[in-house]
Amino acid sequence: MNLQFNRHRRLRSSETMRSMVRENFIRKEDLIYPLFIVEGENIKKEISSMPGQYQFSLDQLEIEMKVIAQLNIPAVILFGIPDHKDDLGTEAYNDNGILQKAIRQIKASHPDILVIADTCLCEYTDHGHCGMIEHDCVINDESLELLVKTAVSQAKAGADIIAPSNMMDGFVAAIRAGLDEKDFENIPIMSYAVKYASAFYGPFRDAADSAPRTGPFDRKTYQMDPANRLEALREMQSDIDEGADFLIVKPALSYLDITRDVRNNCNLPLVTYNVSGEYAMVKAAAQNGWIDEKRIVIEQLTSMKRAGADMIITYFAKDVAKWLSED
Ligand code: PBG
Numbered sequence: 001m002n003l004q005f006n007r008h009r010r011l012r013s014s015e016t017m018r019s020m021v022r023e024n025f026i027r028k029e030d031l032i033y034p035l036f037i038v039e040g041e042n043i044k045k046e047i048s049s050m051p052g053q054y055q056f057s058l059d060q061l062e063i064e065m066k067v068i069a070q071l072n073i074p075a076v077i078l079f080g081i082p083d084h085k086d087d088l089g090t091e092a093y094n095d096n097g098i099l100q101k102a103i104r105q106i107k108a109s110h111p112d113i114l115v116i117a118d119t120c121l122c123e124y125t126d127h128g129h130c131g132m133i134e135h136d137c138v139i140n141d142e143s144l145e146l147l148v149k150t151a152v153s154q155a156k157a158g159a160d161i162i163a164p165s166n167m168m169d170g171f172v173a174a175i176r177a178g179l180d181e182k183d184f185e186n187i188p189i190m191s192y193a194v195k196y197a198s199a200f201y202g203p204f205r206d207a208a209d210s211a212p213r214t215g216p217f218d219r220k221t222y223q224m225d226p227a228n229r230l231e232a233l234r235e236m237q238s239d240i241d242e243g244a245d246f247l248i249v250k251p252a253l254s255y256l257d258i259t260r261d262v263r264n265n266c267n268l269p270l271v272t273y274n275v276s277g278e279y280a281m282v283k284a285a286a287q288n289g290w291i292d293e294k295r296i297v298i299e300q301l302t303s304m305k306r307a308g309a310d311m312i313i314t315y316f317a318k319d320v321a322k323w324l325s326e327d
Helices: 008-012 015-021 058-070 097-110 139-159 171-181 200-207 230-242 253-265 276-286 293-307 315-327
Strands: 031-038 045-046 052-057 074-080 114-119 133-136 138-139 163-164 191-196 244-249 270-274 313-316
Touching: 008 293, 031 058, 031 097, 031 315, 045 200, 052 058, 052 200, 058 097, 074 097, 074 200, 097 114, 097 139, 114 139, 114 191, 133 139, 138 139, 139 163, 139 171, 163 171, 171 191, 171 230, 191 230, 200 276, 230 244, 230 253, 244 253, 244 315, 253 270, 253 293, 270 293, 276 293, 293 313, 293 315
Parallel strands: 031 052, 031 074, 031 313, 074 114, 114 163, 163 191, 191 244, 244 270, 270 313
Antiparallel strands: 045 052, 133 138
């Protein structure tokens, strides 16, 4: 026989050979771990739809941060859940609010860990929307003022990076100008530039108590339609033009094509958010013994890197950091 074909299997013959030709990796440096902070004392409450993830009061957060530091996780992203919510989300920009306290506490005990502040109003408003409501509409420009106040307050508390997730138009321009005006021109903006109106955020809304409680009962007038691809490039371009330093694509797994599109069309550091529903599905299957959790998680995160993400926000960060140091 004199067949002509390529022997691809030559490069798969052993683990040593495979690791030599491997193209994508997860590193600890790629990981960002989300944390939910509540008021009160001695609270470490597991989120029922996110096994292994908790709401922490400040004292418990201190203990958790030691674990995160030991695992060499470089960055955390913080979500605050205040006791008091109102229509303007005033606790979001209270210099003594729960998130501001958490930022100050982490920077005091772990100055080397990057603290990313999620800048949004939905955890702070009684209606659960990411902006101000008027006549059942989420109004854009008035909301920007509150978001700027929130970002400035977070920067004052010591946040290293501001991560606006609210999807109001012009939020990067407004926050950049607001930060610069208060001499925070060196604080980068990690923009949730491409954020879809996704059912995969369900468990997060339990964790952050942030589901819309008055009409409109979804976020479809400000977050993107999952059916759209070109729109992602428009959202990306606006945030680049407005001065974003990092871009986020969210969610991760059903949107790997979008991550690739954004990677091919911009040169900013790119982040993908492996969201709560993606975490919950893997956990549920793993708890039933239906899948090999470690292999599934590594495969999923590697696919995000392969799609073009540089960093990954993931509830699996602690597990992955442990696995990486074991291997
Ligand atoms: C706040 C925000 C949300 C998430 C991150 N920031 C929820 C939402 O937009 O409803 C979701 C994260 C996750 O599901 O893990 N706007």
